[in-house]
Amino acid sequence: MIAPATTTAAPSRRTSRIVALDIARGIAILGTLGTNIWIFSHPAGFLGYLSEPTSPVEGWQPRAQRFLMALANGKFLGLLTLMFGIGLAIQQQSAVRRGRRWPGSYPWRTALLFLDGVLHYFLVVEFDVLMGYAVTGLIVAWIIAGTPAAQRRWIMITAGVHVVIILALTALLIGSGPAQRYNGPNPYADGSWFDLVRLRWQFLGLFRLEPVLILLMGIALFTLGARLLSAGLFEGRGAPLRQRLIMVGAGALALDLILAMTAPDTVLISRYVLAPIVALGLLSAIAAFWLDRSPGVIGRRLGEVGRIALTCYILQNLLAAILFQGWGFGLSQAPKQWRTAITVSAYAGLCAVMVTAAHLWLRRFRRGPVEWAWARGYALLAREPG
Numbered sequence: 001m002i003a004p005a006t007t008t009a010a011p012s013r014r015t016s017r018i019v020a021l022d023i024a025r026g027i028a029i030l031g032t033l034g035t036n037i038w039i040f041s042h043p044a045g046f047l048g049y050l051s052e053p054t055s056p057v058e059g060w061q062p063r064a065q066r067f068l069m070a071l072a073n074g075k076f077l078g079l080l081t082l083m084f085g086i087g088l089a090i091q092q093q094s095a096v097r098r099g100r101r102w103p104g105s106y107p108w109r110t111a112l113l114f115l116d117g118v119l120h121y122f123l124v125v126e127f128d129v130l131m132g133y134a135v136t137g138l139i140v141a142w143i144i145a146g147t148p149a150a151q152r153r154w155i156m157i158t159a160g161v162h163v164v165i166i167l168a169l170t171a172l173l174i175g176s177g178p179a180q181r182y183n184g185p186n187p188y189a190d191g192s193w194f195d196l197v198r199l200r201w202q203f204l205g206l207f208r209l210e211p212v213l214i215l216l217m218g219i220a221l222f223t224l225g226a227r228l229l230s231a232g233l234f235e236g237r238g239a240p241l242r243q244r245l246i247m248v249g250a251g252a253l254a255l256d257l258i259l260a261m262t263a264p265d266t267v268l269i270s271r272y273v274l275a276p277i278v279a280l281g282l283l284s285a286i287a288a289f290w291l292d293r294s295p296g297v298i299g300r301r302l303g304e305v306g307r308i309a310l311t312c313y314i315l316q317n318l319l320a321a322i323l324f325q326g327w328g329f330g331l332s333q334a335p336k337q338w339r340t341a342i343t344v345s346a347y348a349g350l351c352a353v354m355v356t357a358a359h360l361w362l363r364r365f366r367r368g369p370v371e372w373a374w375a376r377g378y379a380l381l382a383r384e385p386g
Helices: 012-040 045-051 061-072 075-097 106-123 130-143 148-175 193-202 209-213 215-230 236-262 264-290 296-307 309-324 336-362 369-382
Strands: none
Touching (some): 012 264, 012 309, 061 075, 061 236, 075 106, 075 130, 075 264, 106 309, 148 215, 148 264, 209 215, 215 264, 236 264, 296 309, 309 336
């Protein structure tokens, strides 16, 4: 589960680490919207995006759209996945300090997260990640209870098999020729909200394919996040590790952007192999920048989004659906040549709304509304204080 913010006094190193974690979580949440916003703005929604992500117009816009998509695609999914693993490790360490057995009642957390994902999937968007994170978290909860050597083996095996699968799928994708444009019914433009709920049930297998595809990647990144926490990534002693990961991440970013612009058929490699490496560099850069300095205004605002990450993740998708889908304002049906400007403007506006809403909410409340409901449910199921 997303690691909650701490409110208790602690040594300065611990406080800096938690501040950096909140900021990284906030960046990950807003960054995922940078990928999803292009799905919302597609005239044919998720089904159309899968076959033809960019707008079929002449001029500079298709390349600009491809570049902007590539900047976010998979990077913040990887960052968010690492953050979930770090949050899981923090909870495991807390249980050990309190003398509680692990994983203990943690499966109740994954059950609630899975329920959150089911509701989010059917009621809001078809590309929910919470269900997959719940299953992954349940598996990794047992892995991180093992020895460091065993954890390293899990990382190497799951990551290795994942890469082999992605390379094989990429070969099939390249050999299959150009994707067929989606020309079916378009409930994203013409349907009601309930029509989209039915669509998510109708295409359940297709829409839930990604969580299955990235299960091994998720296990590797969850476990790696836990190992990075133990290795001191958010402490002074982790400086050499941060520097190496930043350099590797920068190289992966350069290669990722080159492939995105010159070889679109390698999208699976970009999203599921290179992007997680970029995420490691991004996480290290965030840790290095905010380790020994005040978060400042920008850091505080990002950290507030991170403190109520679950609420912000669901809310930003709901607001984007209202803006772009036919049952809302229907901006996805604007002229195709306007798509770039509308998408970028909507993303900037939604980020401003999320940052402002998180700030105003946390001025009065300690938890976000979804986090509060989740904590109450967990307290009832696990019989622990909420």
